[in-house]
Amino acid sequence: MAAHGIANRVAVIGSSCTAFGDLWDTGIEDLAVDAALQACESAGVELSDVDAFWFGSTNSAQSGLDLSRALKLDNKPVTRVANFCVTGSDVFRNAAYAVAAGAYDTVMAIGVEKLKDSGYAGLVDDEPPNDGTLSGLTPPARFSLLVPAYCERYGVGADTMREALTHIARKNHANGALNGRAQFRRPVSAEQVNGAPAVAGQLGVLDCSGMSDGAAAAVLVRADSGLARNREALYVKGMSFVAGPGTGPRDPGYDYVSLPEVAASAREAYRQAGIRDPRSELLLAEVHDCFTPTELVLMEDLNLSRRGEAWRDVLAGVFDLAGELPVNPDGGLKSFGHPVGASGLRMLFECWLQLRGEAPAERRITNTERGAALVHNLGGAPGELMSFVSVLGTSR
Amino acid sequence: MSGLVVTSYGSYLPGNRVSRAEMSATLGRGPLSGQRTAAGHDEDSITMAVEALRAARGAAVAEPALLAYVTSSPVYLERSNSSIIHAALDLPARVLAHDAIGTAQTTVAMLRHALRAGEPAAVVAADVRGGLPGSEFEWFGCDAAAAVTLAPEGTAPAMARHLGGATTTLPVGDTWMSAGEGVPRSWDGRFAAHALTPGAIDLAEEVLTRYGDPARVRFVVSAGNRRVRADVIRQGRKRGWTYLGGVIDDLGYAGAADPLLVMAAAFDVLPPASRLLVLTVADGASAHLWEIDEGIESRSARSLSAQADRRHPLAYSAYLRWRGDLAEDPPRRPEPDRVSAPAALRNRRWKYALMGAECDRCRARNVPAQRICGHCRQPARMRPVPLQDTPGTIRSWTVDHLAYSTGDKVIAAVVDLDGGGRLSCEVADTHGERLAAGRRVIPTFRRVSTRDGLHNYFWKVCPLRGEVK
Numbered sequence A: 001m002a003a004h005g006i007a008n009r010v011a012v013i014g015s016s017c018t019a020f021g022d023l024w025d026t027g028i029e030d031l032a033v034d035a036a037l038q039a040c041e042s043a044g045v046e047l048s049d050v051d052a053f054w055f056g057s058t059n060s061a062q063s064g065l066d067l068s069r070a071l072k073l074d075n076k077p078v079t080r081v082a083n084f085c086v087t088g089s090d091v092f093r094n095a096a097y098a099v100a101a102g103a104y105d106t107v108m109a110i111g112v113e114k115l116k117d118s119g120y121a122g123l124v125d126d127e128p129p130n131d132g133t134l135s136g137l138t139p140p141a142r143f144s145l146l147v148p149a150y151c152e153r154y155g156v157g158a159d160t161m162r163e164a165l166t167h168i169a170r171k172n173h174a175n176g177a178l179n180g181r182a183q184f185r186r187p188v189s190a191e192q193v194n195g196a197p198a199v200a201g202q203l204g205v206l207d208c209s210g211m212s213d214g215a216a217a218a219v220l221v222r223a224d225s226g227l228a229r230n231r232e233a234l235y236v237k238g239m240s241f242v243a244g245p246g247t248g249p250r251d252p253g254y255d256y257v258s259l260p261e262v263a264a265s266a267r268e269a270y271r272q273a274g275i276r277d278p279r280s281e282l283l284l285a286e287v288h289d290c291f292t293p294t295e296l297v298l299m300e301d302l303n304l305s306r307r308g309e310a311w312r313d314v315l316a317g318v319f320d321l322a323g324e325l326p327v328n329p330d331g332g333l334k335s336f337g338h339p340v341g342a343s344g345l346r347m348l349f350e351c352w353l354q355l356r357g358e359a360p361a362e363r364r365i366t367n368t369e370r371g372a373a374l375v376h377n378l379g380g381a382p383g384e385l386m387s388f389v390s391v392l393g394t395s396r
Numbered sequence B: 001m002s003g004l005v006v007t008s009y010g011s012y013l014p015g016n017r018v019s020r021a022e023m024s025a026t027l028g029r030g031p032l033s034g035q036r037t038a039a040g041h042d043e044d045s046i047t048m049a050v051e052a053l054r055a056a057r058g059a060a061v062a063e064p065a066l067l068a069y070v071t072s073s074p075v076y077l078e079r080s081n082s083s084i085i086h087a088a089l090d091l092p093a094r095v096l097a098h099d100a101i102g103t104a105q106t107t108v109a110m111l112r113h114a115l116r117a118g119e120p121a122a123v124v125a126a127d128v129r130g131g132l133p134g135s136e137f138e139w140f141g142c143d144a145a146a147a148v149t150l151a152p153e154g155t156a157p158a159m160a161r162h163l164g165g166a167t168t169t170l171p172v173g174d175t176w177m178s179a180g181e182g183v184p185r186s187w188d189g190r191f192a193a194h195a196l197t198p199g200a201i202d203l204a205e206e207v208l209t210r211y212g213d214p215a216r217v218r219f220v221v222s223a224g225n226r227r228v229r230a231d232v233i234r235q236g237r238k239r240g241w242t243y244l245g246g247v248i249d250d251l252g253y254a255g256a257a258d259p260l261l262v263m264a265a266a267f268d269v270l271p272p273a274s275r276l277l278v279l280t281v282a283d284g285a286s287a288h289l290w291e292i293d294e295g296i297e298s299r300s301a302r303s304l305s306a307q308a309d310r311r312h313p314l315a316y317s318a319y320l321r322w323r324g325d326l327a328e329d330p331p332r333r334p335e336p337d338r339v340s341a342p343a344a345l346r347n348r349r350w351k352y353a354l355m356g357a358e359c360d361r362c363r364a365r366n367v368p369a370q371r372i373c374g375h376c377r378q379p380a381r382m383r384p385v386p387l388q389d390t391p392g393t394i395r396s397w398t399v400d401h402l403a404y405s406t407g408d409k410v411i412a413a414v415v416d417l418d419g420g421g422r423l424s425c426e427v428a429d430t431h432g433e434r435l436a437a438g439r440r441v442i443p444t445f446r447r448v449s450t451r452d453g454l455h456n457y458f459w460k461v462c463p464l465r466g467e468v469k
Helices: A028-043 A065-071 A087-100 A139-144 A146-154 A158-176 A190-194 A226-230 A260-273 A292-301 A310-315 A332-336 A340-355 B020-026 B045-057 B081-088 B104-117 B189-210 B226-238 B255-269 B294-298 B304-309 B316-322 B341-346
Strands: A010-017 A052-056 A078-081 A106-113 A198-200 A214-222 A234-243 A282-286 A372-381 A384-393 B004-012 B016-019 B035-038 B066-071 B096-101 B121-127 B144-152 B160-169 B217-223 B275-281 B284-292 B355-359 B382-386 B392-400 B410-417 B422-426 B440-451 B454-463
Touching: A010 A028, A010 A087, A010 A226, A010 A340, A028 A065, A028 A106, A028 A214, A052 A065, A052 A087, A052 A340, A065 A078, A065 A106, A078 A087, A087 A106, A087 A214, A087 A234, A087 A340, A087 A372, A087 A384, A106 A340, A139 A146, A139 A198, A139 A292, A139 A372, A139 B392, A146 A158, A146 A292, A146 B392, A158 A190, A158 A292, A158 A310, A158 A332, A198 B392, A214 A226, A214 A340, A234 A260, A234 A340, A260 A292, A260 A372, A260 A384, A282 A340, A292 A310, A292 A332, A340 A372, A340 A384, B004 B045, B004 B255, B004 B304, B016 B020, B016 B316, B020 B035, B020 B316, B045 B066, B045 B081, B045 B121, B045 B144, B045 B440, B045 B454, B066 B081, B066 B104, B066 B255, B081 B096, B096 B104, B104 B121, B104 B144, B104 B160, B104 B255, B104 B275, B104 B284, B121 B255, B144 B255, B160 B189, B189 B217, B189 B226, B189 B275, B189 B284, B217 B226, B217 B255, B226 B275, B255 B275, B255 B284, B255 B304, B392 B422, B422 B440, B422 B454
Parallel strands: A052 A078, A052 A106, A282 A372, B066 B096, B066 B121, B217 B275
Antiparallel strands: A010 A214, A010 A234, A106 A214, A234 A384, A372 A384, B004 B144, B004 B160, B016 B035, B121 B144, B160 B284, B275 B284, B355 B382, B392 B410, B392 B440, B410 B422, B440 B454
């Protein structure tokens, strides 16, 4: 019994991402077509060359037909994936496995989300019929539970914690300001972050990711195929996805100080990829900063900071664009925006740009000794979580 | 004599108090003093009845064969309200639970029927008392619930025994609430006093004389009309009877719950061997004489006066909002989903009674029962563990400004229960208290949400006050 991984068996030969934001004039069909055609262009293939599709959308689609109708696919397999906020990465994972299994030569992973047509603030869950005893808390409230618990465990004062969270918000907004595709392209001051309207617990509006519309896609082939050899491909070096038992809200054993599912998936992905010290080996990390305390805790669960010290590293600028290991150089969910089903593939897109030296100069990370990047994407909430980690590299 | 005795009783007063001065000043009316008791935004005549019965059940020994529930503010007219109360108390299916929609006389009648039926019974009455803004019904209404349990003599210590009583019926019509209108209205109070007081006093005298020495007796009065109530007390005193005043005099009228509430207030303070006349005046009168027994010594510490002392100010504007009398712009969030009736029925012991479970393999507490134990991860048979009276400690907490709420912002906590298991749920009745990890809390039955006229009941926790370490 083991997860064997598919290291060096799958190559990403094209990646795309639309602009994210309040796209009032753009529908789901437009988003799907734009992301799909741009991914094909990036990969140097025609849409008709793609043998199968994995299509992620949590709130904007019902089936594979939503994609096949938009792209006018002629009898191609389309699998619709919906797995909360980790949908985009689960799309990628299943597409990669199909290639690794030899079932198809060329596949597309595509995530499309149209959240702004609902008229609601924040993300809206569509729960199956139930007995009415489930928590009605919103995602920011559920993630805000991390803050008091973390402070208490590590003796971090409320003001210091606030500074660290504000630093994360400011960093990701500063990065997003350099990204033409981002939803929010303005730097924010500490005063703006600290004075933002309250959302949940100690989180204000500027501690939360932006709900947005958008789409992203990737084209995958076998690593030993001619298509991969002929292009500057990225290779899947390690990939892990786990769903926890969901006992956190019911079991006093869970402490709301870490995300154990993330730690488990990171360990496995690093093992497959042969990463021993991620902080010194990775060029960048794209992580699931749905809320500022999430990014803080993730630094520890992804083994980028020691336990109890992420707040210190954050304040020291370790994860800034010019820091030792840039985290979310594209602005992250925080300022790039979070079109749920697309986010995992948006993270991949930034790795695609950065590892291949194609990121815009103003936020390009240059370090020729580091040829790997990390994508971390999660779904659920502390205590009942799914976590995805992949490591992508430029060489086989 | 049926052979039934009172084996326990309980009362429930919500913690919110609205200043009568603020209520009257808002409409430019004259000055008033005192405060009225108001149900929380997540409370209604069902949840309050559950809380009163939980208080009563603390001392009760026998399961009732009958649960009679009286209210004039029913949550449902079709669908038994009492079936929800029955489920919250985790009573066996064979217990007959039924609603009696009506006000004070109905409560007295249900008590009388239960006494005559001769089977163990619980009688509970609860009301949310509204009234048009600016009316005495609003100012001097009281949201409350009260309950008594009855059991055959000898099966449990007797707190009180019924000596006898009598009733008159008269179509006075001094107060009325049209079905569907939801607010009471009244005739001139002087007419009510004229029509009701003499008959009530005569009836009381008849009962007192028939069952012994009036000088031994204390009397209490339940009357919806303030003038009638004052008049009856005055006339009684004139005849040399001793009125048992106290906390009840300042509370206001609790509708269907009022006769049991005044009785509970008296039971709270009377010593064994004393006698109590409960005089209910509405559409006639009822006079019932009780003798307090030794079992009263084991009454609950949660007296009515202890509850009345908990005064948490509630702004009149919030009171109006919570009752739907002041409509506000809703948040840009979807309304909560409608509860699935099949799912609620399947999970009734968890949903309504907060029944947890213990794994038969590793003894870990699971909240609620699971097919696979959350601790040992093995398929398990789970033994039910009641949790509704289990206190817990807040591990982490938050305020959700975005979530849909029936009142103000949703406050939620992760609560580690004494003896194991965890609840992640809303916190009720914080009354502005800033919570902290370590705060002690206790479960409370609440109305969580409403959709399409279907109400969702579940448990929250509320701060545990006055815990003895």
